[in-house]
Amino acid sequence: MSARLKAPLGALTLDNPFVNASGTYGYAVEYADFVDVARLGGVSVKGISLEPRPGNAPPRTAETAAGMLNSIGLANIGIEAFVRDTMPRLRELGVTVIANTFATSIEDFVELAKRFDDVEGIAALELNISCPNVHAGGMHFGVSGEAAGEVTSAVREVTSLPLMVKLSPEAGDICEVARAVEAAGADVITMINTIRGMVIDVDRRRPMLGQKMGGMSGPALKPLAVRMLYEVYQQVSIPIIGMGGIGSLRDSLEFFMAGAAAVQVGTANYAEPGISLRLADELDAWLAERDLALTDIIGVAQD
Amino acid sequence: MSARLKAPLGALTLDNPFVNASGTYGYAVEYADFVDVARLGGVSVKGISLEPRPGNAPPRTAETAAGMLNSIGLANIGIEAFVRDTMPRLRELGVTVIANTFATSIEDFVELAKRFDDVEGIAALELNISCPNVHAGGMHFGVSGEAAGEVTSAVREVTSLPLMVKLSPEAGDICEVARAVEAAGADVITMINTIRGMVIDVDRRRPMLGQKMGGMSGPALKPLAVRMLYEVYQQVSIPIIGMGGIGSLRDSLEFFMAGAAAVQVGTANYAEPGISLRLADELDAWLAERDLALTDIIGVAQD
């Protein structure tokens, strides 16, 4: 990757700004046969919890206009299996691993962070305090600045990894949450997670998803994501990784220009599992043509 | 319209449940040449303020994935011209008029309500406490239960019209707002207004809209609207008019089954100015085939 794609995020610098979003790329190893996963800016792995989780009652996905809902419920193999079975392969492949973690209590977030601190080959820790798909937990940390600040502080104390905190669009005031996590010691803000939606199956006269509601992702989410990023950028000085509906170079440029230091690509991976590498190459060409580096365009659409 | 389409909304009963949404159908008179506007379930007219408003700096609209943004800024002719020039024509046409009103202070909302109370031919008053497009005003009433309750109470005291209050999806907790306006005397809840989004023009490297942000409407909004309706339905006992992205019979059925006693159709009017009448006919056929009345399917997707 060319130098102009470098994406500095405080202590961490990514080789290129395209990171695959948590939950949409598994543990990345599944794609290694046909995607050069080491060249990805990074991979935020499927949200990891202390214990394995089976996930929610199906159906778990439904399509919406230019988007989709998911109510996976954080089905995952748990930290033990991940560290034991998956990490060696990720190290071997040379993937820039962002450990996306999920818990329903501060103690569990802290415990996860502690256990990841020793693990070789983790580039950053990402706290998912914004998952809408788990009863009694997850998102409630993301909807108020106070709760978000608390969990961030607690984790900050026990981790030496670059700390990313992932915000929810359902926060009453997302800027307040952003300021709180910055103050509590987050190195990077990632935003946004999905926003809850519902599809009714009018033939069966009931909600389509087993869980009734699911998080909406994909292009339909993009205008919200860009707006929130634009607002948050004005209120914090730590770098922000933007996401929500990115599926083309122009989509990613919207995020960079609104203020994203890097981006995550989620739902678009389903249609094209190597899309992030294609976008990195396209961005490289776009920047080269204009004799710019990525860092020249971050936030240029702000006043 | 057949009896099975009747949509009871407390004191008011609409002949059919398809109302054209405020801001997307002007004052309805513009369409009278080629749409039988008297047959519409109702028309919520473009938001009316005490004084005429010129609107925001252009561009005022932008397209998004399966949706659009608008930052019109409530350009309107003001109550005086509306009552003097437009109402006579609406009465003559026999339109079921819902007076959508907008103000930035409680006093102005009260004043608008007082002045509408005397006007012949108004079927209901709709308070837009959820407009995202006006600086210093509008939406702030819609984001907290307390403020929403206050404005609703104040208006309730001065109006004898059926009172509709239109909620914002940007409320921290839309259910709380819904309960507050119910408690304050609203007869009907209408929901949802648009949610703020942004599109960046990557060629000009700045936000596409003159006002930077605009409210997102259209199909992309539908899953959010249905979810919020589903939630609010469980918390209030007054009827709810649902809206957000309706463009087909099946879309409207999702809202009815989630709990909407009637619906509003907004953005879809642009593609097909008579769409509400087509949907009413399609619903009539759908219900007839199943030997049902509209009221039989309201909320059936709730447990």
Add this chain to the structure above:
Amino acid sequence: MKYLRTRITEVLTPAPNYKLLRFAGDEPIPARPGEFVMVRGEWGVHPVLPRAFSLVECGEFGSIIVKPIGEGTELLAGMEVGDVLTVFGPLGKGYDMDNAGRRPILVAGGVGVAPLLYLAREFHDAGTRSVFIYGGRTEDDLPLSEEIAEVADLVVTTENGARGEKGRVTAPLTRLLEEDNNAIVYSCGPDGMLHAVSDASQAVGVPCQLALEAPMACGMGTCKGCAVMGTDGTYKYVCYDGPVFEAADIFEAAS
């Protein structure tokens, strides 16, 4: 005003990157030159809004010329005979053909040819000879120039000089206005061109009517989306007060 479900009856390619779609519904949409229609195909939820197009002809068949520049125009340019096109119109205020004895000079660029070809035909049918200045970047940007030549005195300019005069429309326009300012100018085309045409006309006090574009939702004055600031300091609505405006109402005279 009508809302019709029509079918495409013919698709032509008048220049490499332009499509002419002809369509017919149960009834014609009677429109004057400069008036427009909002059209949409049956392509589901995206893009949601219809698109504005000036009519090139109307009657038993309507037709529009489409230059693909984005998703909507690309979908339209890909349509085939038999496909459904919903058409809504006629909309807006067209050109005022009352030329009061002045010689009409029509100035078009790109898809601006649509309303002006229609206007040239109407002047021709009314027995008025008009001049038609038609500018493109290359010779590929001059769709329908043969049709124009049949009804008006055609003057072509291309930026690369491949056809006609090398340069932009402003040169022949200024020349013609200097020769004889008992003229009236009608224009439609890219923004930069409209400014130049306005300047050239206002400089010699010749009346000038311009067709503007703006992003539109409703097309009929109700959504208040298509605002442009007028020289009088109030907003004008392109779909309703226009799309044809007196140049002086929109653009200040160059100083």
Add this chain to the structure above:
Amino acid sequence: MKYLRTRITEVLTPAPNYKLLRFAGDEPIPARPGEFVMVRGEWGVHPVLPRAFSLVECGEFGSIIVKPIGEGTELLAGMEVGDVLTVFGPLGKGYDMDNAGRRPILVAGGVGVAPLLYLAREFHDAGTRSVFIYGGRTEDDLPLSEEIAEVADLVVTTENGARGEKGRVTAPLTRLLEEDNNAIVYSCGPDGMLHAVSDASQAVGVPCQLALEAPMACGMGTCKGCAVMGTDGTYKYVCYDGPVFEAADIFEAAS
């Protein structure tokens, strides 16, 4: 596993409401019967997800059979020769062809014909004769039955009796299993059919492999979207643990 940009090389209409799309990319996608691909056309932002299709053949050309039932399948069914189709696969676990000397009985309904025609051909090429029970509502729901007859003993049922035996696939299946239970059943089709086939097979202790469907996003085990509850009380992923499952792992035997 490969992700290929292919082009449609042929579009056939094997029955009134079915399309067979043949496509070719730079390389073939080698797949076994029952394995599938995720495909998508270049249709922009909606629908976002690719769609799962069993391969009917693979090699220089791949092909899938599409029955339009919603937006995605309608867009695919409308595709033309030359259009781009992105194809991602092979995915999942197909049929286990090790029949251990048992007679293969293939039971298909609707688009379930896709993997089973492929399977029948493979058995045929391997010198194993199979029975192919093919059910449709009417004679229009039996695409590719001629091709099946070339490689297997075809038994047709239609619900309206217009072709073959009147009724559903369960009748001939039960009969055949009663005649000779040294058989192995392979099935793909609508949910109700799969249940019935599972019941009939499990009732006589005949091994039975079913291909399931579920809404999918990733198609390769990473999104955890396509869960179905197994008889052991754990979730199975259709795209990864399946789509072909032992009947007993998914459906309890009827009691």
